[in-house]
Amino acid sequence: MISVGVVGGTGYTGVELLRLLAQHPEVQLELVTSRSEAGRRIDDLFPNLRGQVDLEFSAPDPERLGACDLVFFATPNGVAMGMAAQLLERGARIIDLAADFRLRDAELWQRWYGMEHAAPALLETAVYGLPEINREAIAGARLVANPGCYPTAVQLGFLPLLQAGCIEPSTLIADCKSGVSGAGRKASVATLLAEASESFKAYAVPGHRHLPEIRQGLEGVNGGPVGLTFVPHLTPMIRGIHATLYARLKDDGADLQRLFEQAYRDEPFVDVLAAGSHPETRSVKGSNYCRIAVHRPPEGDTVVVLSVIDNLVKGAAGQAVQNMNLMFGLEEHGGLQAIALMP
Amino acid sequence: MISVGVVGGTGYTGVELLRLLAQHPEVQLELVTSRSEAGRRIDDLFPNLRGQVDLEFSAPDPERLGACDLVFFATPNGVAMGMAAQLLERGARIIDLAADFRLRDAELWQRWYGMEHAAPALLETAVYGLPEINREAIAGARLVANPGCYPTAVQLGFLPLLQAGCIEPSTLIADCKSGVSGAGRKASVATLLAEASESFKAYAVPGHRHLPEIRQGLEGVNGGPVGLTFVPHLTPMIRGIHATLYARLKDDGADLQRLFEQAYRDEPFVDVLAAGSHPETRSVKGSNYCRIAVHRPPEGDTVVVLSVIDNLVKGAAGQAVQNMNLMFGLEEHGGLQAIALMP
Amino acid sequence: MISVGVVGGTGYTGVELLRLLAQHPEVQLELVTSRSEAGRRIDDLFPNLRGQVDLEFSAPDPERLGACDLVFFATPNGVAMGMAAQLLERGARIIDLAADFRLRDAELWQRWYGMEHAAPALLETAVYGLPEINREAIAGARLVANPGCYPTAVQLGFLPLLQAGCIEPSTLIADCKSGVSGAGRKASVATLLAEASESFKAYAVPGHRHLPEIRQGLEGVNGGPVGLTFVPHLTPMIRGIHATLYARLKDDGADLQRLFEQAYRDEPFVDVLAAGSHPETRSVKGSNYCRIAVHRPPEGDTVVVLSVIDNLVKGAAGQAVQNMNLMFGLEEHGGLQAIALMP
């Protein structure tokens, strides 16, 4: 059994992480911290956990956290970087579900996140937790930066094409649609049901924080610069990301279907659909899968990739558990076998 | 391992049953039949089952079905009563998720369901599968009539009050609200998203088929007639039933909170919330719980009970699996421990 | 042309009022005040008003407001009672869409609203703005208390029955369902799309502020006390209230359909549906109608009334405009002829 602590379990990635950990056969959940909710039963805030999680939120305590085998940070950006060093010193390993350790370049991070990085030295040792690229490094990591939701869906869609070198890397477009849970569990007018349902809109077209993260990942695979236009949209649903990806093909003859099937043949959580398919986000609701289809419209030289995930599972808490499984030598799909809820 | 067949797995209770059976540690899913989809892969119709259910739909075959330990009918009303006898003869046990065996009175059934009952003799041996009332009888049953969704939520809400004799049994009102999946997976205009979302309405006020089922159950508990007004409503969501129940109290001094807590103390799937609570349907989404709160508004002598279930789980497929567990001596919560998805 | 001011136009009743006033042929919209948004263009906050309302929010100015023929308060409870006297003195008439003047008893108001009433003397002169009861008094009023949303739907449903004396007034139950816009346009977790969609729940069962308002109205009609159980529910949609009303019939022979048709024969905004109908909330979305159906289930002596309104129109801004029309001798349906949006 792995002893696990969670820092900041009051948001949507937090409650989703607790749902997954509570059902994981190899996990002993030791403590869940929250400054604002300390002393309150967890299942009072999240009644779906009644009968499953018999703990109260507690104030963050480096001592107790450091004594865990693993600490998850399900906190706002900027929290993990302030606590990571002391927990690592105490022997705990860390998975940060926020953005603190996702960019390797501290200066770039500061530009996009608007605060100074508190632990730039750790950026070098942090491993970007996308198992489909970094499986081995994750297994040996002490500190894992869990990828963002959009970056997961987009990178998994572009990877086979970039690896095969069959698209012009300067022509990438990622038109992404996210459910509203991506905006987090915090009081706000913009994501009220009365504002966000029965409506659809783009946001952050001039620049979104996931852009440099996606670009860093794609450039790593490409071995050189990529040109990427990234437009996120708010969709009137709770969960799910749909990435529609476009790029110009270099090579007319490539068998794209086969390329994707080969690339993900051994991946437990990437499911390449049959040629001609259109994945629905609900087909992964509550599950850790990324389902992908690749299309080549009859005219022109543009490839279209459709990639769907549940933003809270493969896009956050599920991927974090997948990383935990890799870090501790467990079965990669341990605790992650829930089937998507349909309808 | 129990060998299981499913007749008619193409509807919402069907796919939900497959989701639960695929994850049940003691179940071997042998065949899933459908006349209309015979030959099609199940996971082609329901992509959430990709990688989980490696079967095609097959034409119904009494031979193969009869050889199973247990056959579930997830069919329209009127199918199970035509096939039950021959399967029982071959040694299979049966759980019918439709209404064929829910009413003990064949004539009453015919009046409400508009067709002659094909197996009235079986009505006597059929056991009504509400474990909170009939646990022992279910354990020994060969043929279980799985309750309707509304009847489950309503009966569990009224039972403690009727058992304790503290309400006037002639004054019962059940104002019930159901998600749209209750209307089934069939082409229809009335439940299109463009018709049924952003709207709310009552239906079947002059009479709904679940009325005689609820009344039969409540009268059994009451040991005499009950007067019940039942108004179902269509709610713009996929899953969930919320029953708001009203009755006139006889006895002013009863401790209703304690009454409910006592009544359901040992029930694995009925969760009585703290006094003053208001259960949300999402707190049971995808799970087999019924969560209940009891209120006594300050003025007047009316008790208000709030009872929520997932209509496809505790209101259908989950309760069916719970009944299976009882029939075969398995742990009652086997395969039913999924935590509700929140958000 | 009537010169109109609006105090506090930044909420949902505010923007709905502006939508209606902008299209009213007899209204000159002079100013819209908001402390928090002063200086901002109204159509910047509410882009649906682009090209229709060419004003900025301004700070509240009693001078300018008092010079208007009519001032609407679309403010939180407690604001209008502080400003009403000075505006009335300056000659303006007032319609308050909040609750300040709805209860005639200042003490009762204080108990339910948790603050002292700042203008108890005005309570006597204020007219409760339900045209179907108070049409004449409204026409002569200087200060109108616009009814709450639930109270409108519930009172219109019970009135014919109480007026005819054919129900037991001690047995009233109002099971009401509201869209989320009823909770207002303010940052909050509970009404986020990710919290409130795909879920249904009751709230405030121990006591809701609309209870004394409804009771006061019904007792006025009944000429004596009524016993009322009122349970509001939050429904996953933006607009709409559905009231399902129950009462015990005294008189077995009454022709309820005819009773309702007679009662509302001359009402421009109450539409009694044919016998056996089930009104949908979407049939009044964006319109000022209340649509009603009355049912008598075959067994028992309970009458069931179904009453739907758009909570922001007949339940708030539309009824306020209807009251304005009455106060200024305009056609009662002026500016209120928009047809509900379907689908």
Place this chain on the structure above:
Amino acid sequence: MISVGVVGGTGYTGVELLRLLAQHPEVQLELVTSRSEAGRRIDDLFPNLRGQVDLEFSAPDPERLGACDLVFFATPNGVAMGMAAQLLERGARIIDLAADFRLRDAELWQRWYGMEHAAPALLETAVYGLPEINREAIAGARLVANPGCYPTAVQLGFLPLLQAGCIEPSTLIADCKSGVSGAGRKASVATLLAEASESFKAYAVPGHRHLPEIRQGLEGVNGGPVGLTFVPHLTPMIRGIHATLYARLKDDGADLQRLFEQAYRDEPFVDVLAAGSHPETRSVKGSNYCRIAVHRPPEGDTVVVLSVIDNLVKGAAGQAVQNMNLMFGLEEHGGLQAIALMP
């Protein structure tokens, strides 16, 4: 007053057209035909029209239709082309809301619509009813082909860029999202609330019928071929289209904001938002506006245009009324001044 007939008013464009015509001050609605619903009151099918449209559906009668000044076809594809000639001969003018006369090339039409064109000779005289391009021709037309919903949103977004010659016409991408009402009011499983809500998916990536229509329109403006990738998506809401458009800029220095503002300066129904804006579909819900924003992300040479319409108004019935106004010399915004419903 213009005497108007509507053929096929039982779908969503039909009921929306009736809503607009019922409120149009210059329209006398003479008859609404439907084979399947003949004899039924229109407001029985569409209760939002109670009190507004006092007609029954009638069987299609060329005599009565031909006697109208104008006949709208709100029918499935393939109906108008069979009746148009005889109505035109009788003197009626025609606006077809279906696709029969949208493509100038009968062979191309046959390829995409899978049936032979019944009136190829009329294709030459038909005018494509996008007022922003064809205003004068529409004014003189006898037969107007009302544009598709996607084609309206996409063409209005690309036009200024193509007219100015500042994008590479071979690099166009239109990533479009539509509410479910675009799929029409017909019994179907795929657009049930339980299937289509809480989910998002692309469809028809290999080819959608609106592709040749969009290309024809854009090539007309461009004066030469364009390369277009068009991916439509189904969005969990009733109304609204959001087109996210991408193209490679030729010219680095162009002032795109000014370009759009100039292009649509005099258009009554195209609203160019301030630089940096993100239009929401709800800002046009129920109204005839197209709202547009143009963005140039900081890196790269890709322009991003965001264009939103209500698919049933500017994308169908509203644009048809706008065309009627032009054809009959009425004010272009007559009957089209409803303000979008927010929230």
